[in-house]
Amino acid sequence: MDSSVHLDHVMMQFDNFVAVQQTDLKIESGEFFSFLGPSGCGKTTLLNIISGFLDPTEGTVRIGGQDMRRVPANKRPTSMIFQNLALFPLMTVAENIEFGLEVRGVRKAERRKVSERLLNLVALPECRDKRISDLSGGQKQRIAIARALAVEPRVLLLDEPLSALDLKLRQHMRTELKEIQRKTGITFIYITHDQGEALTMSDRVAVMSAGKLQQVADPMTLYRAPATPFAASFVGENNRIEGRVVRVEGAQATLDCGDLGQLTGQTLDTLSPGDTALLFIRPELLTRRTSMTENCFTAQIQELNFEGAYLMMEATPLNSQRRLRIQLLSDMNLGDVATGNQVMFGFSAEDAMIMSGARDV
Amino acid sequence: MFKQLSERFGPWVSLGIFLLMFLWLVMLVILPQILMIDYSLRPNLPPSQIGGPEDQYTLRNYATLANNAIHQSIFFKTIWSSVLVTLCTLVVCYPLAYYLAKVATPRQAALCVLLLIIPFWINEILRTFSWFIILSYRGPLNALLLSLGFIDRPIRFLSGDGGVIVGMVYAYILFMIFPLYNAIESLDSNQIKAARNLGSGWIRTHYRIIIPHAKPGIATGCIMVFMLSAGSYAVPALLGSPGSRWFTQIIYNWFFEGGDWNQGAAYAFILLLLCIGFIVLMMRLFKVGLGDIAR
Numbered sequence: 001m002d003s004s005v006h007l008d009h010v011m012m013q014f015d016n017f018v019a020v021q022q023t024d025l026k027i028e029s030g031e032f033f034s035f036l037g038p039s040g041c042g043k044t045t046l047l048n049i050i051s052g053f054l055d056p057t058e059g060t061v062r063i064g065g066q067d068m069r070r071v072p073a074n075k076r077p078t079s080m081i082f083q084n085l086a087l088f089p090l091m092t093v094a095e096n097i098e099f100g101l102e103v104r105g106v107r108k109a110e111r112r113k114v115s116e117r118l119l120n121l122v123a124l125p126e127c128r129d130k131r132i133s134d135l136s137g138g139q140k141q142r143i144a145i146a147r148a149l150a151v152e153p154r155v156l157l158l159d160e161p162l163s164a165l166d167l168k169l170r171q172h173m174r175t176e177l178k179e180i181q182r183k184t185g186i187t188f189i190y191i192t193h194d195q196g197e198a199l200t201m202s203d204r205v206a207v208m209s210a211g212k213l214q215q216v217a218d219p220m221t222l223y224r225a226p227a228t229p230f231a232a233s234f235v236g237e238n239n240r241i242e243g244r245v246v247r248v249e250g251a252q253a254t255l256d257c258g259d260l261g262q263l264t265g266q267t268l269d270t271l272s273p274g275d276t277a278l279l280f281i282r283p284e285l286l287t288r289r290t291s292m293t294e295n296c297f298t299a300q301i302q303e304l305n306f307e308g309a310y311l312m313m314e315a316t317p318l319n320s321q322r323r324l325r326i327q328l329l330s331d332m333n334l335g336d337v338a339t340g341n342q343v344m345f346g347f348s349a350e351d352a353m354i355m356s357g358a359r360d361v
Numbered sequence: 362m363f364k365q366l367s368e369r370f371g372p373w374v375s376l377g378i379f380l381l382m383f384l385w386l387v388m389l390v391i392l393p394q395i396l397m398i399d400y401s402l403r404p405n406l407p408p409s410q411i412g413g414p415e416d417q418y419t420l421r422n423y424a425t426l427a428n429n430a431i432h433q434s435i436f437f438k439t440i441w442s443s444v445l446v447t448l449c450t451l452v453v454c455y456p457l458a459y460y461l462a463k464v465a466t467p468r469q470a471a472l473c474v475l476l477l478i479i480p481f482w483i484n485e486i487l488r489t490f491s492w493f494i495i496l497s498y499r500g501p502l503n504a505l506l507l508s509l510g511f512i513d514r515p516i517r518f519l520s521g522d523g524g525v526i527v528g529m530v531y532a533y534i535l536f537m538i539f540p541l542y543n544a545i546e547s548l549d550s551n552q553i554k555a556a557r558n559l560g561s562g563w564i565r566t567h568y569r570i571i572i573p574h575a576k577p578g579i580a581t582g583c584i585m586v587f588m589l590s591a592g593s594y595a596v597p598a599l600l601g602s603p604g605s606r607w608f609t610q611i612i613y614n615w616f617f618e619g620g621d622w623n624q625g626a627a628y629a630f631i632l633l634l635l636c637i638g639f640i641v642l643m644m645r646l647f648k649v650g651l652g653d654i655a656r
């Protein structure tokens with residue numbers, strides 16, 4: 001069955017505030033698709049448009065190729081898991097799961113079968129007759145998933161469903177969600193502002209900022225080749241260095257970065273000398289150097305945190321105020337890496353991304 | 362409680378507070394009621410015989426109602442009409458309360474509440490009397506219906522119970538709206554969305570999700586409106602016809618026209634028992650406790 005979701009020129013405006021700018025997007029059938037973005041960027045608004053709680057100011061939503069314009073929220077083949085779960089507290093666990101079937105006029109015996117199957121799927125068969133208030137956070141989470149799956153949706157919408165859970169449970173639920181998605185083959189549209197969540201679970205991620213899609217890509221591409229300055233600084237950690245273009249040679253550009261001297265990196269933008277530009281280099285791609293070559297500088301280590309496999313540090317280049325974040329593998333010979341010492345660092349030009357300053361947000 | 366208070370205000374002040382509360386309860390609530398019960402259980406005697414051999418406890422005053430078919434029918438009509446008023450008020454108020462709590466923007470809600478409250482700045486008698494004018498035989502409502510062609514002859518709204526019921530629904534709207542509003546307001550809007558999302562239509566969403574949640578509010582509103590209508594005097598006196606007398610009017614007559622306070626007290630007490638019975642019934646019906654209602 002086709003359970004793709006297409007957004008055609010979708011735009012949402014409240015009074016004169018544009019919450020979602022014109023968006024075109026194709027989410028494939030059976031895909032695990034995430035929207036990643038900071039608070040208030042319009043993620044929930046987008047979900048509400050897909051599920052039919054909001055009518056877009058412009059544009060149309062198509063689910064499985066079918067235009068959803070005249071289809072009310074209760075007739076759409078979508079199912080939503082709310083940020084606060086919104087389980088019905090006055091019903092038992094089983095009644096919660098069976099509600100969607102009761103609505104569809106399914107007979108009691110039939111409903112019972114479905115709820116039993118789903119309770120097994122979420123590994124909570126003993127909770128059948130419990131009250132919602134008697135469940136733990138993780139159990140509620142799983143009941144919400146079961147309730148949403150009971151109506152056999154073609155698209156499951158999840159609005160930051162794990163944000164209320166503690167770290168351990170969150171990690172556990174991530175694998176569980178992924179497993180359920182694999183088993184059911186339903187299209188998952190997942191909303192989060194946690195990039196770890198988005199990167200580990202998704203087939204593709206859309207990075208959003210201020211109502212605009214910044215980049216839609218698979219997690220690896222998103223991390224390695226961010227398309228906009230926003231995506232570069234929002235996904236993963238990144239050092240951002242402003243500069244002015246000195247020269248451009250093919251896909252490489254060299255910037256004059258003031259206190260750091262000239263730095264070279266890859267670029268996809270068309271730049272010409274004199275333009276302002278941004279250079280992004282990830283903390284783990286900065287390495288120790290023994291001799292001064294291209295893209296090298298000496299920095300004083302200000303802070304050093306041991307994180308097991310890695311050492312995370314903040315260092316200030318000589319004659320500079322900026323703080324760069326640097327990550328080193330902790331099993332190598334650390335030598336003079338210690339707080340207060342001056343150490344030489346560098347990066348290879350292939351690892352740095354240069355973007356036009358005009359696209360900065 | 363005493364400990365808490367005395368920690369805050371010292372023992373003497375808190376003792377004072379308790380004494381005042383006690384006095385208030387005894388002087389203003391318990392004593393008058395006991396006096397009424399005492400009255401209701403004694404025969405109505407001329408002053409010279411009070412305290413004499415005739416003055417003995419009897420249930421005769423209560424038996425009067427059992428032996429008077431007209432009073433009985435008025436008693437049951439009062440109950441039935443009060444139930445009707447309660448139901449009408451509920452039907453009118455529920456959609457409005459839902460709109461105020463879940464649909465309206467804060468500005469719209471504030472405006473609505475203001476519009477609801479303003480009429481209540483006017484004296485109850487005046488408000489009720491304005492309905493008398495609206496509903497009268499040559500009143501504006503008949504004129505409007507005539508000019509729109511819905512009827513070809515004016516209707517006597519005020520001849521049966523209709524006028525009384527309309528007047529009471531209007532008079533007690535606020536006592537229903539606010540408990541309902543509070544109850545519906547406290548429902549997480551995502552619950553309504555979740556029900557919609559699972560395919561539920563509006564009617565089912567109301568009776569499966571919203572009404573069960575609002576039950577304590579519905580019970581509170583119904584109890585208040587029922588008690589107020591069963592005990593109302595002004596509205597039936599103004600809007601009622603001779604054929605639609607209210608039980609309160611009979612009590613009034615015993616006290617101030619018949620001069621038989623003992624008989625009046627007995628009737629008043631029967632009405633009180635009825636109201637308590639109704640509260641208990643509502644609480645059973647809606648499975649709510651006293652704590653839910655006090656909320």
Ligand SMILES: Nc1ncnc2c1ncn2[C@@H]1O[C@H](COP(=O)(O)OP(=O)(O)OP(=O)(O)O)[C@@H](O)[C@H]1O
Pocket residue numbers: 014017019037038039040041042043044045046193
């Ligand atoms: N009904 C509304 N009327 C006016 N503005 C609204 C309405 N709903 C949302 N907004 C605005 O639209 C913007 C996006 O809101 P939205 O709820 O989609 O954010 P979000 O990305 O889900 O954020 P969060 O991660 O905090 O949940 C916000 O600035 C919000 O104030």
Ligand SMILES: [Mg+2]
Pocket residue numbers: 043044045159
């Ligand atoms: Mg949100």
